[in-house]
Amino acid sequence: MNATAAKKHVLLLGASGFIGKAAYHLLKMNTGIELSILLRKPDADIFEGNIYYGDITNFDWQKLKHPPQVVIHLARISSKKWGRPGRLLAAWKGYFANKRLLRYISGNENFEKIIYVSGSLMYGNSSRPLDERSTLSPISFAREYIKAELPFIKMLQFQPAKICMLRVPWVVGRGSWLQAFFLNYIQQQQQVPQYGNGKHLMTFIALSDLARCIAALCSLPFNGVLHAVAEVQSTQVDFCRLLSSILSLPVVRLSLGHQEKAVQEAFTSDIPLVSSYNVLKPYIQCQTLRDILEKELFLLKHI
Numbered sequence: 321m322n323a324t325a326a327k328k329h330v331l332l333l334g335a336s337g338f339i340g341k342a343a344y345h346l347l348k349m350n351t352g353i354e355l356s357i358l359l360r361k362p363d364a365d366i367f368e369g370n371i372y373y374g375d376i377t378n379f380d381w382q383k384l385k386h387p388p389q390v391v392i393h394l395a396r397i398s399s400k401k402w403g404r405p406g407r408l409l410a411a412w413k414g415y416f417a418n419k420r421l422l423r424y425i426s427g428n429e430n431f432e433k434i435i436y437v438s439g440s441l442m443y444g445n446s447s448r449p450l451d452e453r454s455t456l457s458p459i460s461f462a463r464e465y466i467k468a469e470l471p472f473i474k475m476l477q478f479q480p481a482k483i484c485m486l487r488v489p490w491v492v493g494r495g496s497w498l499q500a501f502f503l504n505y506i507q508q509q510q511q512v513p514q515y516g517n518g519k520h521l522m523t524f525i526a527l528s529d530l531a532r533c534i535a536a537l538c539s540l541p542f543n544g545v546l547h548a549v550a551e552v553q554s555t556q557v558d559f560c561r562l563l564s565s566i567l568s569l570p571v572v573r574l575s576l577g578h579q580e581k582a583v584q585e586a587f588t589s590d591i592p593l594v595s596s597y598n599v600l601k602p603y604i605q606c607q608t609l610r611d612i613l614e615k616e617l618f619l620l621k622h623i
C-alpha cells in the first residue's frame with residue numbers, strides 16, 4: 321500500500337467560513353489525511369489541494385475523485401436578509417441539501433462518519449447544566465436553523481454509528497459574533513459594549529481549540545452527540561470586564577431594544593453547556609476565559 325492509499329479521505333464543507341478556515345489549516349497539515357474541500361467562490365490565495373467548486377444545494381457529489389470516509393460539515397446555509405422568513409427559507413434549503421448529501425454518502429461503502437457542527441442555541445435557556453443528554457429547545461436563530469439539522473437528528477436515531485453531532489458554545493476568535501458585536505464596536509468607539517443587563521451565562525471555546533477538536537474527531541472513534549466546550553462559564557458582564565481590563569478600555573452598556581428578537585434572546589439566555597465525556601479534553605488547551613482571550617489576544621491587539 322503506498323502512502324496516498326493509506327490516507328483517510330476527508331471532505332470539508334464550509335472551509336471558507338469562520339470555523340472552517342481554522343479547521344482547514346490544521347487538517348491540511350495532517351499527513352494522514354487527504355483533504356478535499358468544496359468552495360462556492362474561488363479563493364486560491366488561501367486554499368490549495370483538492371478543491372471543488374459548487375453549492376451544497378446542487379453540487380454533483382459523484383464528481384468527487386475520492387468518495388469521503390469522513391465528512392466535516394460546517395456549511396450552514398444562512399440568511400442575512402428578511403429576518404425570520406429569510407432564515408426559515410435558508411434552513412429549508414439546508415434541509416434538502418443535507419438530505420441529498422446523506423443519500424450520497426450513505427451509498428458509499430467506505431463512508432465512516434459525518435461530523436456536523438451545530439450550536440448551543442439549540443438547547444435554549446436553562447438554569448441547569450446542559451450535557452449531551454439534554455433536550456433541545458431552540459431559541460434565537462436556532463428556532464429556524466434547526467430545520468436544516470433534522471436529517472442529522474434523524475440519523476442520530478437510526479444510524480448513530482455514522483454521525484458525530486458536535487455542539488459548540490460561543491466560539492472566541494476574530495470573526496463571527498465577537499467581530500460583529502464586540503470588535504467592530506471597540507474599534508470604532510474605543511469602548512467595550514455590554515448588551516442589556518449582561519447577567520446571562522455564557523460558555524466558550526477558543527477557535528484554535530475547536531479546530532483541534534474537529535481535526536481529532538476525524539480519527540477518534542466517537543459517535544453521537546458531543547459538546548466541545550471549555551470548562552468556563554461567565555456572565556456577559558464578566559466577559560466585558562475582562563475584555564475591558566485586557567484592552568484598558570471602559571465598558572459601555574447598550575440597550576438591546578433596537579436589536580431583533582433573535583439577538584435579544586441570544587443575549588439574555590443562560591446556556592450553561594458542559595460535557596459528560598472526556599474525549600475532547602486533551603485538545604482543549606484554554607480552560608479559563610482569560611486563557612481563551614489571551615490565546616486569541618494577538619487578534620485583540622490589532623483591532
Ligand SMILES: NC(=O)c1ccc[n+]([C@@H]2O[C@H](COP(=O)([O-])OP(=O)(O)OC[C@H]3O[C@@H](n4cnc5c(N)ncnc54)[C@H](OP(=O)(O)O)[C@@H]3O)[C@@H](O)[C@H]2O)c1
Nearest residue numbers: 334336337338339360375376395396397438439488491496
Ligand atoms: N461562530 C460561532 O460562534 C458558532 C458557535 C456555535 C456553532 N456554530 C456553528 O458552526 C457552523 C459553522 O459556523 P461558522 O461561524 O464557521 O459559519 P460561517 O462563518 O457563516 O461559515 C459558513 C460556511 O458555509 C459555507 N456555505 C454557506 N452556504 C453554503 C452553500 N449553500 N453551499 C456551500 N457552502 C456554503 C460558507 O461559504 P461562503 O464563504 O461561500 O459563504 C462558509 O464557508 C454553523 O453550523 C454554526 O451554527 C458557530
